[in-house]
Amino acid sequence: MNDETGALGIITELDVPAEMRDGTILRANVFRPDGPGRFPAILLRTPYRKKTEGFERYVRCGYVVAIQDTRGRYASDGEYAANTGESDKESEDGYDSVEVLRLLDGVVDIWMPDLKYADPDAGCRLSGIEDYPQRARAALAEMYRQVGDDWELGPEGELRRGLLVRMLVLPDGLAGIEENLEWISQDLSPRVAISLLAQYHPAHRIPGSSEFHDIDRRVNRAEWERAVTALKTHMEGKRHHVQGAVI
Numbered sequence: 001m002n003d004e005t006g007a008l009g010i011i012t013e014l015d016v017p018a019e020m021r022d023g024t025i026l027r028a029n030v031f032r033p034d035g036p037g038r039f040p041a042i043l044l045r046t047p048y049r050k051k052t053e054g055f056e057r058y059v060r061c062g063y064v065v066a067i068q069d070t071r072g073r074y075a076s077d078g079e080y081a082a083n084t085g086e087s088d089k090e091s092e093d094g095y096d097s098v099e100v101l102r103l104l105d106g107v108v109d110i111w112m113p114d115l116k117y118a119d120p121d122a123g124c125r126l127s128g129i130e131d132y133p134q135r136a137r138a139a140l141a142e143m144y145r146q147v148g149d150d151w152e153l154g155p156e157g158e159l160r161r162g163l164l165v166r167m168l169v170l171p172d173g174l175a176g177i178e179e180n181l182e183w184i185s186q187d188l189s190p191r192v193a194i195s196l197l198a199q200y201h202p203a204h205r206i207p208g209s210s211e212f213h214d215i216d217r218r219v220n221r222a223e224w225e226r227a228v229t230a231l232k233t234h235m236e237g238k239r240h241h242v243q244g245a246v247i
Contacts (some may be wrong), residue, residue, distance in 0.1 A: 009033070009034035009035070010031055010032070010034060010056060010059045010060070011032050011033070011034050012029070012030070012031050012052075012053075012203075013029070013030040013031075013032075014029050014052065014177060015023060015027040015028075015029065015075050016028050016030050016066070017031070017162060018068070020071075020078075023180060024076075024077050024078040025077045026069065026070070026071060026074050026076040026077070026078070027068065027069055027075040028050065028066045028067060028068035028069070029050050029051065029052055029066070029067050029068075030064065030066045031055045031056075031058075031064070031065045031066075032059065032064040032065075033059055033060070033061050033062055033063075034062070039062055039063060039064045040062070040063055040064070040108075040109040040110040040160060040161070040169055041063065041064040041065070041066065041067050041108060041109075042058065042064070042065045042066070042110075042112075042161070042163065043067075043068070043069045044065070044066070044067040044068065044188070044234070045067075045070050046067065046068070046069065046070060046073075047069075047070045047073045047080065048073075049069070049073070049074050049239070050067040050068060050069050050074065050075075051067055055067075055174040061066070061156075061158055062154070062158070069221070071173055078210065081212070084241065087114055098138050098139060098142050101139060101142040101143065101146075104146075105146050106146075108146075109147070109152075109160060109161040109162075110147075110160075110161060110162060110163075110164075111143040111146075111147060111162075111163045111164070112163075112164045112165075112166060112169070113136075113139065113140060113143060113165060113166065114165075114166045114167070114185060115136055115137075115140065115165050115166070115167050115180050115184075116136070116167075116168065116175060117132050117133060117136075117174070117175060117176055117180075118133055118175070118176025118179035118180045118183070119133070119174075119176050119178075119179075120132060120133055121136070122174050122175075122176070126174070126212075133176075133180075137183060137187075140165065140184070140188065141187070141188065142218055143163055144163060144188045144189070144192065147161055147162055147163050148163070148189075149163065149188070149189040149191040149192045149241060150162065150191075150194065151195075162193065163191045163192060163193065164194075164195055164239075164241075165184065165192060165193070165194050165195070166195045166197060167180065167181075167194060167195065167196055167197065167227075168197045168199070168200055168232065169196065169198055169200065169219050169223060169224055170200055170219065170225045171200075171214060171215050171217055171218070171219055171220075171223065172214050172215070172223075173223070173226075174214065174215065177196075177227040177230055177231075178226070178227075178228075178230035178233075178234070179232050181231060181233075181235060182230075182234050183192070184234070184235070185234040185235060190234065190235050190236040190237075191235075191237045192235070192237050193237070193239040193240055193241075194231060194238055194240045194241070195240070195241040195243075196227060196228065196231055196240070196241065196242045197243050198224055198243040199243065200215075200217060200218065201218055202216045202218075228242055
């Protein structure tokens, strides 16, 4: 499969099983470089059927890519009930316990977590996860302990080791962007890299729902500009990624 001079070959493994904490088996397709040594990994989880190809560029640059069917979808076992507001195991599959993160110390080189909410009620109502801020911040603190706020780059500028926190701006300030940025700056470091995302759009059960009426719209320009201002206020450095204009 090596069709580029000097490029790494690719080893593909399909439906690789992973046992969750309740014994349910989720399956992922794994694409890894055909070569010796350790490689940074990218983990993707999707309810929309995992791809069986298309990651050649990343693997040839030295990354392992794993894409997993979420619980109850396609090759993965269990019952699919994500984002229903009910207590479901899919929520647990998507966040990392500190105990598991500690076991990965020295194994994972790149952490790219989402930080979705600063308010426990928003996390519970919108994602069905109790105590979301407490759990997510504890996980982020452990990731930061392992890799710090610096980035190690490869010869072509690719990230080899580091932490990037993804934050999706939601309507009505429901993501708690400023509160989370203030926590990162004060409790971790103002130099932790942030990716500020503007692509939220209502889908699935949201459109027309009275329960989720407050997120049944795109983010407006004023909300986006407040998030960008908060990033500039609380964070330092030049590694932050701010998505383009709000559409």
